[in-house]
Amino acid sequence: MIPRRENRVGINVILLGPPGAGKGTQASRIAAARGLIHVSTGDILRDGIQAQLPMAMIAKALMDRGALVDDETIIAIVRERLMRADSHRGFVLDGFPRTVAQACALDAIMDERGHGPLIVVNLVVPEPELVRRLAGRRICSKCGTNAVQATASLACGQCGGALVQRADDTEAVVRDRLSVYRRSTKPLVDYYRERPTFRIVNGAQSQDGVANELEILVDDVIVSATASSIETLQY
Ligand code: AP5
Numbered sequence: 001m002i003p004r005r006e007n008r009v010g011i012n013v014i015l016l017g018p019p020g021a022g023k024g025t026q027a028s029r030i031a032a033a034r035g036l037i038h039v040s041t042g043d044i045l046r047d048g049i050q051a052q053l054p055m056a057m058i059a060k061a062l063m064d065r066g067a068l069v070d071d072e073t074i075i076a077i078v079r080e081r082l083m084r085a086d087s088h089r090g091f092v093l094d095g096f097p098r099t100v101a102q103a104c105a106l107d108a109i110m111d112e113r114g115h116g117p118l119i120v121v122n123l124v125v126p127e128p129e130l131v132r133r134l135a136g137r138r139i140c141s142k143c144g145t146n147a148v149q150a151t152a153s154l155a156c157g158q159c160g161g162a163l164v165q166r167a168d169d170t171e172a173v174v175r176d177r178l179s180v181y182r183r184s185t186k187p188l189v190d191y192y193r194e195r196p197t198f199r200i201v202n203g204a205q206s207q208d209g210v211a212n213e214l215e216i217l218v219d220d221v222i223v224s225a226t227a228s229s230i231e232t233l234q235y
Contacts, residue, residue, distance in 0.1 A: 009225050010116030011036055011090035011218060014097070014106075016188055017123030018181045019174065020130035020137075021203045022210060025146065026123070027094035029211050030218065036090040039081050041074055041098075046144055064167050066176035068098060068184060075105040088115045098185045103192070119221045120192040121214065123203035127178065134174045138163040197221050 011034055015023040031038035048056025059069045078096050097103040138147040142161030154163055192198045199217045203210055
């Protein structure tokens with residue numbers, strides 16, 4: 001078994017992938033298993049909408065039609081979160097970066113804060129499966145948790161809140177989100193592809209299968225990072 005090295009090297013994971021690829025699902029699992037913070041820009045925006053924050057209410061109109069929120073706002077949110085002391089052990093970023101401008105900003109943040117390399121994972125899932133997953137997704141109207149799909153329950157297993165469809169999971173908006181992904185986010189694969197810490201994972205297997213692959217590849221990158229210069233591995 002490969003020894004865990006979390007205490008020596010910060011584990012900083014980015015999950016790239018289209019809407020419905022399983023970024024949120026897997027980010028929660030890695031973060032919980034390794035004691036990392038899970039930073040979901042989508043969840044932060046939805047929490048802000050729930051709390052009726054002015055910034056989030058502007059974002060809501062964009063989110064509801066599947067468009068991206070402006071880079072400046074999103075970068076400021078992530079920067080503030082990654083500069084807090086509780087992120088130094090590592091983080092899992094889910095839904096960020098989504099544009100090349102956001103990826104450049106993240107590199108600058110990593111230069112400033114240090115604490116280990118970026119592990120960049122691209123979750124690949126065929127488009128018909130993405131559409132199927134998002135059409136069937138139900139979330140809790142109170143706590144935002146994804147419902148377990150196998151249950152026919154109408155209530156959230158965590159808090160009992162009513163299960164609803166996300167406003168941007170209607171078929172038309174999903175099509176728009178996929179097209180925004182192809183235009184603005186997919187180019188990030190080329191941005192990161194040459195880095196020694198870039199990996200591709202088949203996201204079209206069971207959730208446990210994806211989680212196992214991620215577990216192995218994170219250990220693999222951490223072992224490489226401790227065997228060579230962390231600074232060299234960062235880019
Ligand atoms: P965000 O909330 O980030 O949405 P997304 O990227 O479109 O991703 P999803 O949450 O839809 O999917 P996911 O990949 O997390 O999949 P999940 O695990 O939930 O962003 C929403 C909006 O906020 C954006 O459109 C934009 O407006 C704005 N925004 C956010 N970040 C931004 C940024 N950086 N810049 C600008 N704007 C930003 O899984 C989906 C479903 O599939 C679930 O039901 C799940 O149970 C199921 N599932 C998961 N894995 C599997 C599996 N292996 N097999 C079968 N089913 C599975």
